[in-house]
Amino acid sequence: MSRTILHVDMDAFYASVEQLDRPEHRGRPVVVGADPKEGRGRGVVAACSYEARTFGIRSALPISQAWRLCPGAVYLRPRPRRYAEVSEAVFRILGRYTDRLEPLSIDEAFLDVTGSDRLFGGPAAIGQAIKEAVRRELGLVASVGAADSKFVAKVASDLEKPDGFVVVPPGRAAAFLAPLPIRRLWGVGPRTAERLSRVGLRTIGEVAALRPGDLEGLLGEAGEHLWRLARGEDDRPVEGGAEAKSLGAETTFEEDVFDPEEVRRTLLELADRVAWRLRRRGLRAGGLTLKLRGADFVTHTRAAVLPLPTDLGEELFRGAVALLDRVPWRSKPVRLVGVTATRLTAEGAGAGQLDLFAAPGGGRQRELARALDALGERFGAGTVTRAALVGDRPAKG
DNA sequence: TCTGGGGTCCTAGGACCC
DNA sequence: TCTGGGGTCCTAGGACCC
Numbered sequence: 001m002s003r004t005i006l007h008v009d010m011d012a013f014y015a016s017v018e019q020l021d022r023p024e025h026r027g028r029p030v031v032v033g034a035d036p037k038e039g040r041g042r043g044v045v046a047a048c049s050y051e052a053r054t055f056g057i058r059s060a061l062p063i064s065q066a067w068r069l070c071p072g073a074v075y076l077r078p079r080p081r082r083y084a085e086v087s088e089a090v091f092r093i094l095g096r097y098t099d100r101l102e103p104l105s106i107d108e109a110f111l112d113v114t115g116s117d118r119l120f121g122g123p124a125a126i127g128q129a130i131k132e133a134v135r136r137e138l139g140l141v142a143s144v145g146a147a148d149s150k151f152v153a154k155v156a157s158d159l160e161k162p163d164g165f166v167v168v169p170p171g172r173a174a175a176f177l178a179p180l181p182i183r184r185l186w187g188v189g190p191r192t193a194e195r196l197s198r199v200g201l202r203t204i205g206e207v208a209a210l211r212p213g214d215l216e217g218l219l220g221e222a223g224e225h226l227w228r229l230a231r232g233e234d235d236r237p238v239e240g241g242a243e244a245k246s247l248g249a250e251t252t253f254e255e256d257v258f259d260p261e262e263v264r265r266t267l268l269e270l271a272d273r274v275a276w277r278l279r280r281r282g283l284r285a286g287g288l289t290l291k292l293r294g295a296d297f298v299t300h301t302r303a304a305v306l307p308l309p310t311d312l313g314e315e316l317f318r319g320a321v322a323l324l325d326r327v328p329w330r331s332k333p334v335r336l337v338g339v340t341a342t343r344l345t346a347e348g349a350g351a352g353q354l355d356l357f358a359a360p361g362g363g364r365q366r367e368l369a370r371a372l373d374a375l376g377e378r379f380g381a382g383t384v385t386r387a388a389l390v391g392d393r394p395a396k397g
Numbered sequence: 398t399c400t401g402g403g404g405t406c407c408t409a410g411g412a413c414c415c
Numbered sequence: 416t417c418t419g420g421g422g423t424c425c426t427a428g429g430a431c432c433c
Contacts, residue, residue: 060401
């Protein structure tokens with residue numbers, strides 16, 4: 001029995017939200033991302049309006065390059081909380097059409113509307129209704145793809161952006177995909193595309209025409225999966241969002257750092273941020289990963305299992321500092337540090353009670369952390385901060 | 398003019414146990 | 416002193432996605 005799957009993808013999401021909230025920016029090139037600092041800024045473009053794209057600006061472009069291409073654009077820092085709010089409104093609209101809804105990121109989702117056909121009409125009618133509702137109720141534009149599999153629906157939604165709507169009828173998937181470049185295959189990035197092009201494979205159709213097993217010889221087990229996608233064979237179900245497996249924070253220094261004390265201070269800030277997010281979501285970290293990138297862009301990670309799961313900044317910080325000694329970094333300047341909580345468990349699950357015995361004062365530390373969280377929620381993040389973070393450099397927001 | 402920050406998944410190799 | 420194979424868990428790095 002053939003399924004009907006929609007992929008809904010918001011167009012230029014962050015930039016569109018900014019233009020929605022600031023009418024004076026409508027019709028203008030808008031770039032959301034790092035501070036360009038007149039061309040000397042570090043970081044990349046997170047999102048940009050279609051007006052900005054006419055200058056050659058794209059997502060993930062270094063912000064310094066964006067500045068060169070269009071110094072007159074409107075440059076804005078991301079406002080994640082606002083985007084999350086609009087995202088929720090989008091998902092509420094999508095939820096009217098099916099409960100088989102799988103969020104893929106903050107601004108896109110799969111919908112299995114196989115059973116909804118009779119109620120709302122065919123895929124063309126449902127897709128149109130969703131686009132209209134998003135436009136009418138939120139003032140935003142979505143692109144939609146419809147097909148009998150997730151992969152083909154996703155490719156379809158991307159094909160005529162912005163404001164695209166492409167329906168691939170059942171049985172037409174292979175023909176629809178054949179002329180497209182291999183880079184469109186989900187899981188083929190720059191590296192894999194390069195390997196494939198070296199053996200003369202340029203289009204999805206060329207991959208689909210291989211014999212079974214040919215691609216495995218080249219790419220290992222992932223090869224068979226890609227071969228099936230190329231033929232339009234994808235029976236993965238649309239399923240609700242999975243539990244998060246990790247939760248982290250990282251930051252790139254404005255200038256490379258030599259001072260170990262500044263590295264440590266930043267780790268404390270990151271550990272506090274991660275711990276706060278853990279507490280807010282009722283999670284504890286059973287493990288910890290430290291990430292450190294040198295000025296040479298070589299990145300190292302070191303991981304550890306914590307003696308007991310925690311949601312306290314102090315404990316994450318202590319773990320991170322211990323890992324610092326295992327990273328080969330002291331000879332070179334540091335570009336980036338990060339702290340990621342892993343092995344997440346729900347608060348109260350497992351051995352939580354043992355904390356009181358194993359970590360004297362842990363209970364009181366948590367009480368303090370919660371009290372500070374409440375102040376932060378009421379008066380804004382950063383209202384209360386550690387003395388260790390108040391100094392020659394302001395804490396980053 | 399270099400290359401963010403949030404994630405997921407896969408792989409290879411080593412430790413350890415039976 | 417030499418000899419297996421299998422299974423599981425863990426880590427570090429890397430590819431990929433938005």
